[in-house]
Amino acid sequence: MIRRTTMETKNLADLYGLSNVDWATVEDRLERGVTQAPGTGGPGRHTCWLASINRDGSPHVTGVGALWFDGAFWFETGEQTRKGRNLARDPRCTLSLATHEFDLVVEGVAEKITDPLAVATMAEQWNAQGWPARVDESGVALTADYSAPSAGPPPWTIYRLKAHQATSLLTIDPGGATRWRFVPT
Numbered sequence: 001m002i003r004r005t006t007m008e009t010k011n012l013a014d015l016y017g018l019s020n021v022d023w024a025t026v027e028d029r030l031e032r033g034v035t036q037a038p039g040t041g042g043p044g045r046h047t048c049w050l051a052s053i054n055r056d057g058s059p060h061v062t063g064v065g066a067l068w069f070d071g072a073f074w075f076e077t078g079e080q081t082r083k084g085r086n087l088a089r090d091p092r093c094t095l096s097l098a099t100h101e102f103d104l105v106v107e108g109v110a111e112k113i114t115d116p117l118a119v120a121t122m123a124e125q126w127n128a129q130g131w132p133a134r135v136d137e138s139g140v141a142l143t144a145d146y147s148a149p150s151a152g153p154p155p156w157t158i159y160r161l162k163a164h165q166a167t168s169l170l171t172i173d174p175g176g177a178t179r180w181r182f183v184p185t
Contacts (some may be wrong), residue, residue: 003026003069005135005141007023007180007181007182007183008180008181009023009178009179009180009181010178010179010180011176011177011178012167012179013175013176013177013178014022016175017177018174018175018177019174019176020176020178021168021170021176021177021178022101023154023166023180025076025101026102026104026166026168027071029099029101029102030068030117031068033068033129034048034068036101036121038109040042047063047097047098048049048063048064048065048066048073048075048095048096048097049061049062049064049095049096049102050062050064050066050075050083050088050093050094050095051062051093051094051095051096052082052083052090052092052093052110052128053086053088053089053090053092053093053136054082054086055086057069057071059088060082060083061129062082062150062151063130063148064067064077064083064148065147065148066095066097066149066161067122067125067127067129069122069125070143072112072124072160072161072162072163073106073161073163074122074158074159074160074161075110075153075158075159075161076093076122076126076133076142076147076151076156076157076158076159077141077150077152077154077156078152078153078154078155078156078157079096079157080108080152081150081151083150084152084157086137087110087112087159088165090132091109091110091111092108092109092110092131093107093109093110094107094108094109094160095106095161096108097117098171099171100171100172101170101171101172102150102168102169102170102171103169103171104166104167104168105168106161106163106165106166107163107164107165107166108161108163108164108165109161109162110159110160110180111159111160111161111162111163112158112159113140113158113159113160113171114140115140115156116135116139116140118158119139119140119141119158120135121164122136122142122158123135123175124141126142131147132144132145133156134170136155138155141154141155141156141157141158142154142155142156142157142158143155163182164181164182165180165181165182166179166180166182167179167180177178
């Protein structure tokens with residue numbers, strides 16, 4: 001998780017005399033939530049985009065219902081979806097999102113979550129955001145009456161993005177762009 005790491009920070013906008021973006025500001029905004037309902041933020045709404053790596057090395061990008069929780073992004077998908085198969089073969093991925101205040105790209109590794117307590121906690125988190133997810137009979141995956149078509153049919157596996165690096169571009173004054181490398185402590 002990002003909070004339990006040290007950071008190496010690089011100002012990508014010093015050419016223009018702009019200050020570093022403060023990671024705490026980014027994290028505080030993420031803590032407030034980035035709902036996906038129309039008219040609630042971003043360009044009309046928030047969408048998180050996940051890029052995974054196809055078998056031939058080409059990128060695969062798709063929208064996901066990611067949540068920021070406990071210092072990390074979490075998302076779910078069916079194991080037989082393209083992104084699910086890609087992550088099983090190569091867990092490296094990138095998640096991006098636009099808020100009103102900044103654009104954010106987080107690079108890292110998707111960790112498959114199989115702890116029943118963590119799965120139940122995340123089901124509660126998605127419920128709080130308006131998606132009625134529940135733990136399935138296996139205790140380690142989710143089910144619901146509906147999900148995004150790109151998630152495939154249930155059960156849905158939960159992943160936590162273990163961030164190695166993030167880049168943010170402020171979209172409001174004073175502007176700025178910063179890259180953080182997260183080094184485990």
